[in-house]
Amino acid sequence: MLRHYFPRFVDWLKALRDPRKRPELCTYPVEYVLMTALLMFCGQCGSRRRLGRKLVGGRMGGNIWRLIGRAYSDVTLHTDTMNNVMSELDPQELEKLIAAVFTELRTRRVLDRFRFDRMLTVAVDATQVFSSKKPHCDHCTHQTSNGVTTYFHNVLAAKVVTALGLVVPLAFEFIENPGKEYDKQDCEKKAWRRLAAKIRELFPRLKINLVGDGLYAEEPTFNECEEAGWNFMITLTDKDLPTVNAQLPTNRDDWTATRSRRVTGRSKPVNRKAVRRTVHWKTPVTYHGQIVHVIEMEETDKEGNRVYYNKWITNVKPNEQNALDLAQTGRLRWRIENEGTNTQKNGGYEMGHLYGTKERAWKNYYLVLQIGQLLNDLTRFGDYIQKITGDRRATFEAVYGTMRQFAEQLVAHLRDRLPVFREPGCGPAQQIRLARL
Numbered sequence: 001m002l003r004h005y006f007p008r009f010v011d012w013l014k015a016l017r018d019p020r021k022r023p024e025l026c027t028y029p030v031e032y033v034l035m036t037a038l039l040m041f042c043g044q045c046g047s048r049r050r051l052g053r054k055l056v057g058g059r060m061g062g063n064i065w066r067l068i069g070r071a072y073s074d075v076t077l078h079t080d081t082m083n084n085v086m087s088e089l090d091p092q093e094l095e096k097l098i099a100a101v102f103t104e105l106r107t108r109r110v111l112d113r114f115r116f117d118r119m120l121t122v123a124v125d126a127t128q129v130f131s132s133k134k135p136h137c138d139h140c141t142h143q144t145s146n147g148v149t150t151y152f153h154n155v156l157a158a159k160v161v162t163a164l165g166l167v168v169p170l171a172f173e174f175i176e177n178p179g180k181e182y183d184k185q186d187c188e189k190k191a192w193r194r195l196a197a198k199i200r201e202l203f204p205r206l207k208i209n210l211v212g213d214g215l216y217a218e219e220p221t222f223n224e225c226e227e228a229g230w231n232f233m234i235t236l237t238d239k240d241l242p243t244v245n246a247q248l249p250t251n252r253d254d255w256t257a258t259r260s261r262r263v264t265g266r267s268k269p270v271n272r273k274a275v276r277r278t279v280h281w282k283t284p285v286t287y288h289g290q291i292v293h294v295i296e297m298e299e300t301d302k303e304g305n306r307v308y309y310n311k312w313i314t315n316v317k318p319n320e321q322n323a324l325d326l327a328q329t330g331r332l333r334w335r336i337e338n339e340g341t342n343t344q345k346n347g348g349y350e351m352g353h354l355y356g357t358k359e360r361a362w363k364n365y366y367l368v369l370q371i372g373q374l375l376n377d378l379t380r381f382g383d384y385i386q387k388i389t390g391d392r393r394a395t396f397e398a399v400y401g402t403m404r405q406f407a408e409q410l411v412a413h414l415r416d417r418l419p420v421f422r423e424p425g426c427g428p429a430q431q432i433r434l435a436r437l
C-alpha cells in the first residue's frame with residue numbers, strides 16, 4: 001500500500017532532518033528508524049517493549065532494510081535507539097511528512113469523490129494524548145479539581161473526514177504552555193488560531209468545508225473561514241449564539257423550507273435501519289451583521305421515534321438541491337472522534353504513554369501513528385483485497401478479520417517470511433480504488 005499510494009515515501013523519510021550529531025556514522029539511517037516506528041503502529045504492537053520482542057530473532061529487522069530499499073541484513077535496531085531519535089527529532093519534520101502524504105492523495109484524486117461543493121470536508125477536534133499526576137515538563141497544561149492537579153498533553157487535529165469512514169490526517173497543533181511563565185494557559189481555541197494559519201500556510205490553495213463542534217460557533221472562526229474562502233458547518237447548540245437561536249421560529253412551518261428523504265436500510269454508513277431524514281433550514285439569519293444560515297436535520301424510524309438530531313450554522317446557503325447533502329456534511333464531524341480518536345485510543349493503536357514521553361518523543365509517536373492508521377485504513381477501504389484475491393466480492397473482514405488480526409498478520413509476515421516488495425513506481429501499475437459507499 002505504501003508503494004502503491006506513496007512511491008516516494010522512502011525518499012521523503014530520507015529528507016527528514018536527522019537530529020543526531022553525525023548521522024553518517026550511525027548504523028541506522030533516519031529512514032530505517034522511522035520505518036520501524038511506522039511498523040510499530042501498522043502492526044498495532046501496542047508499546048515499544050512489545051515491538052522490541054517482535055524485532056528479536058525472525059526477519060522483521062532485515063525486511064525493514066528491504067523496505068527502505070537496502071539489502072537484507074541481520075543487523076537489527078534496538079528500540080532504545082529508535083526512542084532516542086524520536087525524542088530529538090523536530091516534530092515539524094513529521095508534520096511536513098504528513099502534508100506530503102495528504103498532497104499525494106489529493107494529487108492522485110483518491111479523495112475527489114468525497115467532496116461537497118467541490119471541497120473536501122475537514123473536521124477539527126482536540127484530544128488528550130496522555131496525562132499524569134506529576135508535572136511531566138514545563139509545557140504541560142494542568143487542571144486542579146478537589147485539590148488534585150492533573151497534567152495534560154493535548155493535541156488539536158485537523159483531518160479530512162469521509163462518509164466511507166476513511167479519515168486522512170491533514171495538520172496538527174499541540175496544546176501546550178510556552179514555559180513556566182505565562183498569563184493564561186494554552187487552550188483549544190488559541191490552538192485553533194494557530195492551526196488555521198498552519199493549514200493556510202501548508203496548503204495555500206486548499207479550500208475546505210470546515211466542520212466543528214459548538215466551541216467553534218464564534219465570530220473569529222467565521223471570519224477566518226470567510227477570509228480563507230472556506231465553507232463552515234459548525235454545530236449550533238441551543239445554548240450557543242442566543243441572537244442566532246432567537247431568529248429561529250419555534251414552528252418549523254415558519255422556517256424557510258424543508259426537504260425530506262427516505263433512507264433505506266442498505267444505506268451506509270450511519271443507520272442500518274430504514275429512516276426518514278428531514279432537514280429544515282432558515283435563511284438568512286444575521287450574526288454580528290453577517291449573513292449566515294441555519295440548517296437542522298432529524299431522522300425518525302418507522303415508529304416515528306427520533307433517532308438523530310443536529311443543528312448547524314453555516315455560510316453555505318441551503319436550497320432544495322443541496323440541503324440534504326449539506327446536513328450530511330456537517331454530520332461527518334463525528335467521524336474524527338469515532339474513527340479518529342476512539343480507534344487510536346482503543347482500537348489497537350493504544351495512543352497514550354506506552355511509546356515514550358521523553359522530550360519530543362510523544363509528539364513524534366503521535367504523528368507517526370497518524371500515518372500508520374491511514375495506511376491500514378487504505379488497505380481496509382481500498383479494493384486491494386479484491387485485486388490480490390481475484391475475487392470481486394472479497395472483503396477485508398472475510399480475508400483478514402478485524403483490523404487487529406490484520407495487524408498481527410502483517411507483523412507475522414514480516415517476521416517469518418521474505419515478502420516480495422514491488423519497486424516503487426515499477427511493475428504493472430495497479431489502480432487501487434476506494435470501496436463504493
Ligand SMILES: [Zn+2]
Pocket residue numbers: 135136137138139140141152153
Ligand atoms: Zn509535559
